[in-house]
Amino acid sequence: MKQLTKAEEDIMKILWDLGEGSSLSILEKFPEPKPAYNTVSTIVRILEDKGFVTYRKEGRIHIYVPVVKKNDYSNQSITKLLDGYFQGSFKSMVSFFIKKNDISIEEMEKVMKEINNEEE
Secondary structure: OOOOOHHHHHHHHHHHHHOOEOHHHHHHHOOOOOOOHHHHHHHHHHHHHOOOEEEEEEOOEEEEEEOOOHHHHHHHHHHHHHHHHHOOOHHHHHHHHHHHOOOOHHHHHHHHHHHHHHHO
C-alpha cells in the first residue's frame, strides 16, 4: 500500500468520516482556511490513481468512496513507524511515547485496564 501525503491523508480522513462524498462535500468539512475546490478535486483524483478511492457518477457529480479502510491504512502506517524509527521494537516505541508525554504509572495502569476491558 502506498503512503499518502499530508494533504491526501487529510482528504481520506474526511472521506472515511463521511463514508462517501463529492469534492464539494469534502471541501465543506475542511476547517478554515479551506483549500481551493480545484485543489480538493485534484487530490481526490490522485487518490483514485493510487487506488484509495473509487467513484460513481450521479448526474454530472462524482461521488467518491474509500476503497482502503481506515483501519488498514492505520495499521500499515503504525508498522512503518515502528520499523522505521524503533527497529521493529514495540517496547521501544511505547517507552518513547511514555517518556515524551510524561505518562504516570497510574495513567499507564488505566490504559492497561481499558485494553483488558476491550478484549473481554
